[in-house]
Amino acid sequence: MSEPAVLEGGKRSRLHISTTDVAIDIINMNKWYGDFHVLKNINLKVMRGERIVICGPSGSGKSTMIRCINRLEQHQSGNIVVDGIELTNDLKRIDEIRREVGMVFQHFNLFPHLTILENCTLAPIWVRRMSKRDAEKVAMEYLSRVRIPEQANKYPGQLSGGQQQRVAIARALCMNPRIMLFDEPTSALDPEMIKEVLEVMVDLAEEGMTMLCVTHEMGFARQVANRVIFMDAGQIIEQNEPEQFFTNPQHERTKLFLSQILH
Amino acid sequence: MTTAHDLAYVRKEEEPILAPPRHEVGAIKWMRTNLFSSATNTALTIFGILFLLWTVPPLINWAFISAVWTGDSREDCIVPGAGACWAFVKAKFGQFMYGRYTLSERWRVDLTGILLIAGLIPMAIPRVPWKRQNALYLLVVFPILAVILLLGGYFGLPYVETALWGGLLVTLVVAITGMVISMPLGILLALGRRSNLPVIRFLSVVFIEFWRGVPLITVLFMASVMLPIFLPPGVNFDKLLRALIGVALFSSAYMAEVVRGGLQAIARGQYEAAQALGLSYWRMMRLIILPQALKVVIPGIVNSFISLFKDTSLVLIVGLFDLLGIIQLNFSDTTWTSPNTPATGYAFAAFVFWLFCFLMSRYSIYTERRLNTGYRR
Numbered sequence: 001m002s003e004p005a006v007l008e009g010g011k012r013s014r015l016h017i018s019t020t021d022v023a024i025d026i027i028n029m030n031k032w033y034g035d036f037h038v039l040k041n042i043n044l045k046v047m048r049g050e051r052i053v054i055c056g057p058s059g060s061g062k063s064t065m066i067r068c069i070n071r072l073e074q075h076q077s078g079n080i081v082v083d084g085i086e087l088t089n090d091l092k093r094i095d096e097i098r099r100e101v102g103m104v105f106q107h108f109n110l111f112p113h114l115t116i117l118e119n120c121t122l123a124p125i126w127v128r129r130m131s132k133r134d135a136e137k138v139a140m141e142y143l144s145r146v147r148i149p150e151q152a153n154k155y156p157g158q159l160s161g162g163q164q165q166r167v168a169i170a171r172a173l174c175m176n177p178r179i180m181l182f183d184e185p186t187s188a189l190d191p192e193m194i195k196e197v198l199e200v201m202v203d204l205a206e207e208g209m210t211m212l213c214v215t216h217e218m219g220f221a222r223q224v225a226n227r228v229i230f231m232d233a234g235q236i237i238e239q240n241e242p243e244q245f246f247t248n249p250q251h252e253r254t255k256l257f258l259s260q261i262l263h
Numbered sequence: 264m265t266t267a268h269d270l271a272y273v274r275k276e277e278e279p280i281l282a283p284p285r286h287e288v289g290a291i292k293w294m295r296t297n298l299f300s301s302a303t304n305t306a307l308t309i310f311g312i313l314f315l316l317w318t319v320p321p322l323i324n325w326a327f328i329s330a331v332w333t334g335d336s337r338e339d340c341i342v343p344g345a346g347a348c349w350a351f352v353k354a355k356f357g358q359f360m361y362g363r364y365t366l367s368e369r370w371r372v373d374l375t376g377i378l379l380i381a382g383l384i385p386m387a388i389p390r391v392p393w394k395r396q397n398a399l400y401l402l403v404v405f406p407i408l409a410v411i412l413l414l415g416g417y418f419g420l421p422y423v424e425t426a427l428w429g430g431l432l433v434t435l436v437v438a439i440t441g442m443v444i445s446m447p448l449g450i451l452l453a454l455g456r457r458s459n460l461p462v463i464r465f466l467s468v469v470f471i472e473f474w475r476g477v478p479l480i481t482v483l484f485m486a487s488v489m490l491p492i493f494l495p496p497g498v499n500f501d502k503l504l505r506a507l508i509g510v511a512l513f514s515s516a517y518m519a520e521v522v523r524g525g526l527q528a529i530a531r532g533q534y535e536a537a538q539a540l541g542l543s544y545w546r547m548m549r550l551i552i553l554p555q556a557l558k559v560v561i562p563g564i565v566n567s568f569i570s571l572f573k574d575t576s577l578v579l580i581v582g583l584f585d586l587l588g589i590i591q592l593n594f595s596d597t598t599w600t601s602p603n604t605p606a607t608g609y610a611f612a613a614f615v616f617w618l619f620c621f622l623m624s625r626y627s628i629y630t631e632r633r634l635n636t637g638y639r640r
Contacts, residue, residue, distance in 0.1 A: 072535050098541035109536035112636055113554050122550060123540035155636035168536075175540060 015208060017226060021048040022081075023179055023210045024069060029078030031064065038064050039075070040234040048178075051211045053221035053242075056231035057257060062214045065231070066181045069212070070101045083178060099127060102172030106184040108164040110156035116143065116167050117152040120174045128175065135174070142170040146200045162193025166200050173204075180204065182213040218262060222246060230254045326610070331603075340601040348603045352611045355593050359611070362429015362584055368421060371412045372432055378408055379439075387626065389633060402443070425503035429584040431615065433503070437510055437575040437585065442568050444511035449518025450557075454548065456523055467519070474516035479577055482509045487581035506578045514571045521563040525556030558634050565627035569620045587612045 024046040031039040039061050046052060054062045067073040069082060071094045080087040082097045111119050120139035124130040130138070143149045146166035148159075156164055165185055172180060182201065186194045198220050205211060205224045215221070221228050221242055228245040230238045230253075238245070238254045246262070249255045286292060298308045325346040331339050334350035352359070361369050382401040385391040413436075416422040428436070455467030474482070486509040487502060494500075529552055537547040557564070579588040590608040593599065 070539055072538060095541050095543065098539060101539075103536075103539040105532060105536065105539075107530075107532050109530075109532035111533065111536070111551055111555075113558065113634070123542065126546050126550065127541040157636050171540070 015051075015206070015226075016049050018048040022046070023048045023050070023083060024212070025079075025081040026065075026069075027079045027081075029068065029075045029080060031061075031068065031073065031075045038234050039068070042078070042236060044229070044236065046179075046210065046212065048210050049208050050227060051205050051209075051225050052213065052227045052229060053225040054212065054214045054229045054231060055216055055218070055221070055257075056237075060231040061234040062231045063183050066183060066212050066214055069179075069181060070098050070103060072103075095127075099175060100177055101179045101181060102175060102177035103181045104165070104168050104172055104183065104185045106187050108156070108161070108168045108188075110164055110168055110171070112156050115153050115155055116148075116159070119156065119167060120171045123171070124174050138176075139170070139174050142173045143167070145173075145203065146170045147196075160193060161189045162196045165189065165193075165197045169197075169200055169204070179210045179212070182211065182215065184214050184216075186215065186217055216261060218246070230257065232257070336598045337601045337604075340599070340603055345601075345603060347607045347610065348599070348601055349607060351593075351599045351601075351604050351607055354599070355590075355596075358589055358593065359430045359586060361432050362589055363427045364429065364432065365421070365423050365427065368415070368423055371415070371420065371423075375409050375412045378405060378412075406443075425501050428503065430589045431586045433578065433583055434572075434575050434585040434587075436503070437507060437578060438568075438572045440507050441510045441514050441571050441575075445514035445518045445567070445571070446564075448511070448515035450522050450553065452515060452519035453522035453526060456519065457526055471516045471519050474513050475520070477513075479510070479513050479574055480580055482513050483577060483581050485509075502581060503583060506581055506583060510571070510575070510578075514567060517567050518564070521560050521567055522556065524563060525558075525560035526552065528559045529556050558631070561627050561631050561634075565623055569623055572619060572623070573616060586615060 022045060024044070026042050026044040029039060029042040030037070042065060044065075054066065056062050064073055068075045068080060068087075071087060075087075083100050085093050085097050087093065087097060110116075111122070114122065117136060117139055120143065121130075121132065121135035124135040124138060125132060128135075140149055140152065143152055146169055148163055148166055148170075151159060151163060151167070156167065159167065169185075185201070186197050189197060194217070198217060201211075201213070201220070202224055213220075213225075225242050227239060228242050229236055230245070230249075230251070232253050238249065238251045240249075245254075246258065249258055286295070299305045327346075329344055329346035330349055331342070331345050331347070332349050333353070334340060334348075335354070339350055340348035357366075357369070361372055364372060382397065382405055386394070386397050386401060391397075411417050412420070413428070413432075414423065414425070452467050452471055455463045456471065458464045458467070483506055486505040490505060533551055533555065534547065537551045542550065575585050576587045578585055579591075584592060590612050594605050594608060
C-alpha cells in the first residue's frame with residue numbers, strides 16, 4: 001500500500017456531514033446478470049457531505065453498486081433516489097441525475113481525440129449549455145486545482161496515467177456535480193502516481209464533496225472516509241467508521257479480507 | 264560490474280549516449296534489412312531486378328518512344344513498329360470526358376467541375392477556415408448548382424437529357440453521388456444494427472444483408488428492367504437516376520458494415536464516460552463515438568470508395584456509357600481501327616482510374632496521420 005495523502009489531525013472531524021439532507025438513498029435494491037444474483041437487497045443511505053469508501057474482494061459487486069447510482073447499470077428491483085430524484089426508466093430523470101453525479105473510472109476513459117481542455121469543456125458546453133468561453137474558464141480553474149493547467153492543450157495520449165486520472169477528475173468536476181463516484185481510481189496506476197491522484201481526492205473531500213469511492217487504498221480510507229463499507233458476494237457485510245472498521249472488525253469475512261490486504 | 268564476490272554496486276558516473284553503429288543507419292541499413300536480409304531475400308531481389316529489366320524497357324518504348332502522338336486517323340497509327348496510338352485519345356478526348364453531351368453546352372460541365380474543385384480544395388486543406396460553410400456549400404449549394412447546370416432547363420439553359428451524358432462525367436456523377444449518400448446512410452444503418460431497439464435493429468439487418476447479398480450487376484439490371492414493370496404505366500424515371508439510387512443503396516450497405524467495424528473497436532469505457540457526463544445518445548455518438556470510430560476505419564472507408572469508383576463501370580450494363588464504356592465504344596470507329604487502338608484506350612482508362620484512386624488513397628493516409636493523437640487505449 002502506498003502512503004496516502006493525509007488529512008491533518010482533527011480536520012476530518014470538522015468536515016460537515018448533514019443529518020437531514022439525504023444525497024443517495026438505496027432501498028432494497030437487487031440486480032441480476034441473467035440468472036446470477038449480483039446485488040442482494042442493498043440498503044444504503046448516504047447523507048450530504050459523507051465520504052464513503054467501499055471495499056471488498058473482486059466480484060463482490062461494489063463497482064456494480066456504484067454504477068447503478070448513475071444508471072450505467074440497471075437495477076431490477078428496489079429503489080434508488082439520488083438527490084431527491086427517483087431513478088426510473090425515464091430518460092429525462094436519468095440525464096438529470098447524471099448531470100449531478102460525477103464519475104471517475106479505473107481506466108480514466110478520457111476522450112482520446114480531444115485535447116485535455118476539450119475533454120473538460122465538452123459536457124459543460126453540450127449538456128449545461130455554457131458558452132465556450134465560460135466553460136474554458138471553469139475548466140482551467142479545475143485543471144489548476146488538480147495541478148495540471150499547463151497540459152490543457154495536449155492530448156490524453158501524451159500524459160502519464162496519474163495526470164490522465166487527474167484530468168478525469170477535473171472533467172467530472174467541471175459539471176459542478178453534487179456527488180462524486182470513484183470506481184477504483186488508482187487501481188490502474190503505477191505506484192509512483194497513486195499519491196498524486198489521492199492528494200486531489202483528499203482536497204476534494206476537504207471541500208465537503210459527497211464522495212463514494214471504491215478503492216483498496218486502506219490508508220486513504222483511514223484518513224478521509226467517515227464510513228467504510230465492506231461488500232462480499234453482492235451483499236453489504238459490514239460498515240463502520242474507519243477506526244472501528246480497521247481495528248475491530250466484527251464479521252469473519254471482514255477479518256479475513258483485512259488480514260489479507262493489511263500486512 | 265557486480266561479481267559473485269562483490270554484490271554491492273553504486274554508479275559513479277552516467278553512461279554516455281552514443282550514436283548507433285554506421286551499418287545500423289541510412290541506406291545501407293535499409294538495403295540490409297529489406298533487400299538482402301537472407302539468402303531467399305537476396306535471390307528474390309535479383310529475380311525482381313531481372314524481371315523489371317525484362318518488362319519495363321519495352322513498356323516505356325511502347326508508351327513513349329515509338330508511340331504516335333499526333334495524327335488524324337488510323338493511317339498514322341498502323342505504321343510498322345508503332346507503339347501506343349495517343350493520337351486516338353487526343354482526337355476522342357472530348358467524348359471520353361463528356362460522352363455525347365451537346366457540344367455547345369460542354370462549358371456547363373467544365374463550370375460544374377470548377378465549382379466542385381473550388382469547394383473541395385479548401386475543404387481538403389485542414390488549415391483553411393470556415394469548414395462549416397465550406398461543407399454546407401459542398402453538400403447543399405453545389406449539388407443544386409450541379410443539377411441546374413448539368414441538366415439545364417432553367418434560366419435559359421437548354422435541357423440536356425442524361426442519355427447524352429457519358430465518359431468521365433458519368434463516372435464522377437455516379438461515384439460522387441454514391442459516396443456522398445452512402446456515408447451518412449451507412450452510418451445510420453451501422454448505428455441501427457447496434458441499436459437496443461429490436462425493430463430498428465431488425466430493419467437495419469434486413470436492409471444491409473439484402474443489398475450485400477445481391478451483386479451490383481443484378482441491382483442495376485433490376486433497376487432498369489424490373490422497376491418499370493412494378494411502376495404504374497406512364498411513370499418513368501430517368502435511367503441515370505435509377506442507376507444512381509441502385510449504386511448508392513448498394514454501397515450504403517457496405518459502408519454500414521465498415522462503420523460497424525469501427526464502432527466495435529471503441530472501448531465500452533468511452534460510452535460510459537460520455538453517458539456519465541450526461542450526454543444524450545445522439546450527442547454521445549456525434550461528439551465522442553463516431554469521430555473515433557470513423558478514424559479507425561478510414562482505410563476501410565477509402566477502400567469502399569475506391570471500389571465504388573471502379574464499380575461505376577458496371578453502369579454500362581444498363582446502357583450508360585461511363586469513361587470505360589465510351590472508350591470501348593470508340594474502338595468500333597473505323598477511322599481509328601488499328602492494332603494499338605484498344606491497348607491505348609485501355610491504358611488511358613486505367614491511368615485515369617488509377618489517378619483518382621491513388622489521390623483518394625494518399626489523402627486518406629495523410630488524414631490518418633493528421634488525426635493520430637497517439638493514444639493507445
